[in-house]
Amino acid sequence: MLENEEIEEPTIKPVKEIFQTFFKSYSAVTGLVILIGIAVMGFIGPLFYPTDPFDMVWMPFSPPGADGFLLGTDYLGRDILSQIINGARVSIAIGFSAALVSCFIGVGIGSFAGFYGGWVEETLMRITEFFQVLPTLLFAMVIVALFGSSVLSITLAIGAVSWASVARITRSEFLRIKELDFVLASRSSGSNNMALIFRVILPNAAAPIIVQSALLVGAAITFEAGLAFLGLSDPNVISWGQVIGSNRVYILDATYTVTFPGIAIFITVLAISLVGDGLNDALNPKLRSR
């Protein structure tokens, strides 16, 4: 390494500097604004647009714009605009909590593998590899099909199958950082292993993990939509995926019932990926993302 001296220091950047770099990037700010807008729409929107997404309010398959329904009605005559507004809440909630679940599993497995090495690493990385080979969607389908399709089981299923990338990144960061001087210093001043893992190394490994987790949020939202498209969604709550899933039989007759929730997902995930790119630039300018 050429920049040996630079790297040996703890790599946490001052928070202020991170914010400055992040907010300098137009695309990242645009993404953040869109994301906040969608979250606001999901949480406050229903107050301004009180139509119940489950109520049959008009004739089924009323096209967009006709009869006062901006985005039309679905196969049961429910207002699609209201479904999209209310669906934002659940879609975003599932996206974030599933990403959180996989972040927990991935960081746990990756940090122990990277820190302890030896047979622990061997075993844990074998498990990780296994989850990389497993067709994730099918595995999640099996879990949801067997354990019932509730928001909780869907979230856990998505989280349980998508942590492999986080584990790999965490491990490689741990392998790099645990050899650095400040870790040695901390060890010699009496820190035990747990303190070393979670209080010394993990904060320094956080940057790429945060970036990867941000991308996982987007992936989890599309994942949920994919499951819902296959008919595996919680019938008791409205999510964008559920709107797509319940209308999938009618795609050729009433395209818009699927197009609009799809656009909502597309925009949200796009915004998340812009924010992720921005975070990447702000948190670790040294690491180029390929």
Added chain:
Amino acid sequence: MLLVLLVVVVLNFLMLHLAPGDIADTIAQTMGGADEQDMAELRKQYGLDQPFFIQLFNYVVRVALLDFGHSHFYNLPVFDLIMERFPATLLLVFSAQILSLFVGILLGVYAAQNPYGLSSLFVNMFSLFGYAAPVFWTGILLLIAFSLHIPIFPVSGMRDITIESDNFFVHFFDVLRHLFLPMITLASIFFAYYSRLCRASMLEVLGADFVRTAKAKGLSKKDVLLKHALKNSLSPVITFAGLSFSAVVSGAILVETVYSWPGLGTLAFNSIISRDTPVLLGILIFSTLMVTVGNLLTDLTLKALDPRIKI
């Protein structure tokens, strides 16, 4: 590789075991209820009264002997059902993977020559699109565009049963025509990733000393690009393609459902609707097999590209 399959099988069994309700419940339900004695009889018949590890062992042995159980819905052995659908999925997955690699590399090489030009912008835009658009949504949009409004391609299925011909090529082109849209849809996610990766890796290699040497020797631009630079920049792309195999298979399930492509994906979809768990579990095992074989092929390709790699 065998270990991976074994783990999937054990995991399958664990999930079956942990899930609420067992096969006796399912059968009792379809029969319209059964009393305690019948239930016990059924459980005994399926070996559910035996200790956990014996059940596990029996399950593993059965799967190893290619007995994946019986589909309640189709009333056929699961293995036969899967074998019937497997080739279609295989065709879709591998053709999409090869197409997206080919197009992705081509685009990546092109974009790398002009790192801040229009083509690079296009590559970046497309990879964002590939990440953000749900694949089934892309599929639906393409389906509506090219089957409904501009009817060039068939809406669904793999074959046109009205064709009466013994000519092999007629059938071949028929399948190809049906394959086109699903293949494009599935490839659309991945070729974006590959092209981005190939662009980055080409840029790195183009700055290397041996490329300068090749240029200094007076080789033509084409030779430098394709013979020296490309060959050395391929390995990250191929590695990533190998890692993506499971994502391709996952995508194939959704794409098949959109286009009613008669593969494992539609079978999985139907078996969810009809609560046909043995079929679903069999599909999981088979697609894992497909991914491991895909990974093996990737490793072999990598080795062919770079003799330093040992398997």
